[in-house]
Amino acid sequence: MSKGEPTSPRQRKIIHVDMDAFFAAVEQRDFPEYRGKPLVVGGDEGGRGVVATCSYEARRFGIRSAMPAAHARRLCPDAIFVRPRFAAYREVSRQIHAIFRQYSDLVEPLSLDEAYLDVTACSRHQGSATRIAQAIRRDILTTTGLTASAGVSFNKFLAKSGSDINKPDGQTVVLPDQAEAFVARLPIGDFYGIGKATEQKMNALGIHCGADLRACSRADLQAAFGKSGDWYYQIARGMDPRPVVPYRERKSLGSETTFARDLTEIDDMLMHLEALAEGVIQALQSKGMQAHTVTIKVKYADFEQVTRSHSFEQPIQGMTDLKAWLRPLLGRTEAPRRPVRLLGVSCSGLVERDGQPSQRQMPLFPDLGVNQTKGVTSVADSLRSVRRRRP
Numbered sequence: 001m002s003k004g005e006p007t008s009p010r011q012r013k014i015i016h017v018d019m020d021a022f023f024a025a026v027e028q029r030d031f032p033e034y035r036g037k038p039l040v041v042g043g044d045e046g047g048r049g050v051v052a053t054c055s056y057e058a059r060r061f062g063i064r065s066a067m068p069a070a071h072a073r074r075l076c077p078d079a080i081f082v083r084p085r086f087a088a089y090r091e092v093s094r095q096i097h098a099i100f101r102q103y104s105d106l107v108e109p110l111s112l113d114e115a116y117l118d119v120t121a122c123s124r125h126q127g128s129a130t131r132i133a134q135a136i137r138r139d140i141l142t143t144t145g146l147t148a149s150a151g152v153s154f155n156k157f158l159a160k161s162g163s164d165i166n167k168p169d170g171q172t173v174v175l176p177d178q179a180e181a182f183v184a185r186l187p188i189g190d191f192y193g194i195g196k197a198t199e200q201k202m203n204a205l206g207i208h209c210g211a212d213l214r215a216c217s218r219a220d221l222q223a224a225f226g227k228s229g230d231w232y233y234q235i236a237r238g239m240d241p242r243p244v245v246p247y248r249e250r251k252s253l254g255s256e257t258t259f260a261r262d263l264t265e266i267d268d269m270l271m272h273l274e275a276l277a278e279g280v281i282q283a284l285q286s287k288g289m290q291a292h293t294v295t296i297k298v299k300y301a302d303f304e305q306v307t308r309s310h311s312f313e314q315p316i317q318g319m320t321d322l323k324a325w326l327r328p329l330l331g332r333t334e335a336p337r338r339p340v341r342l343l344g345v346s347c348s349g350l351v352e353r354d355g356q357p358s359q360r361q362m363p364l365f366p367d368l369g370v371n372q373t374k375g376v377t378s379v380a381d382s383l384r385s386v387r388r389r390r391p
């Protein structure tokens with residue numbers, strides 16, 4: 001199929017690639033003594049830090065992302081606990097996103113460790129998306145020494161659901177005529193975009209798997225879930241018309257994260273804000289841009305949301321400038337008195353650095369969902385939020 005030729009929704013070839021136990025796998029690669037052991041990457045287990053991720057060995061003990069680190073310690077007293085090394089993860093992220101771009105111009109980064117690729121126009125490997133996904137995973141392993149899993153299908157929803165099925169180091173292909181059966185068997189909690197609360201609500205309504213969801217009328221789903229009802233109606237039928245969106249030209253750069261478990265500790269919040277800010281700074285630098293204003297966004301557990309900004313007379317020079325303002329800005333919110341479900345950082349008032357032309361390229365570090373955004377309140381497609389909300 002040539003570029004630009006219209007494609008029917010069932011003819012698209014979409015791949016979702018997601019690294020396995022990403023932060024933990026990087027640690028095990030770089031520190032051989034961690035290999036084969038339960039390893040937890042995250043905050044302070046003595047305090048109220050949370051698990052960012054853990055090795056598959058640790059998952060056997062029931063440890064999961066977003067769990068309090070102290071709880072993880074109780075589940076596995078022998079586990080090794082380490083703090084995240086974001087610079088190392090960003091370097092791997094840069095490498096894998098460079099690999100993705102060798103296969104398609106249509107790459108939508110979702111986070112440091114995952115992306116959608118539309119490979120409909122890719123002629124490599126006789127245009128077989130299955131073989132392209134295998135080749136991408138092989139390239140990732142050769143370049144980084146790490147494994148990734150992939151889902152291959154004709155839309156984003158099915159590709160994303162597929163990449164989770166055979167983890168780690170696995171691949172799932174969902175062909176058009178398999179889509180309905182695939183969705184019908186999927187437990188409702190495994191649906192991309194259906195979080196814990198919605199899962200419970202659906203269970204209470206007798207919806208436990210895709211087939212149950214499929215049996216609901218559009219009107220019933222709209223009545224129970226409002227606007228999201230339309231989305232559930234579509235995905236129950238394996239339909240997802242969303243295109244792979246490679247890049248958006250916007251007036252600010254931002255990144256945000258929704259947490260599976262609300263944050264209650266100021267140090268945890270600052271750790272996440274710093275990680276988000278680093279991603280934003282890196283993305284700005286890769287575009288040859290500087291910013292005058294930093295804004296943080298805090299969404300409390302009850303979904304009320306506030307933003308706090310600071311503007312600099314001179315453009316922000318880097319992380320040091322930004323970091324100095326994160327704590328004071330957070331101090332102007334009601335955190336941690338009110339638990340926090342989402343944090344975001346964005347930079348606006350963008351100028352080209354030293355008269356240098358801005359490079360129109362993909363953000364180098366789309367981590368934690370760095371995307372170009374119109375403003376912090378419209379930051380889209382961020383890391384955890386894309387995982388947990390209806391996209």
Ligand code: TTP
Binds near residue numbers: 018019022023051114
């Ligand atoms: P994920 O891809 O969700 O998890 P993972 O790569 O660790 O494991 P899996 O094999 O199941 O894909 O997230 C990627 C990284 O993002 C993860 O390594 C750490 C970070 N992260 C957090 O910091 N907090 C979170 O709540 C989650 C889910 C991830």
Ligand code: MG
Binds near residue numbers: 019020022114
């Ligand atoms: Mg992953």
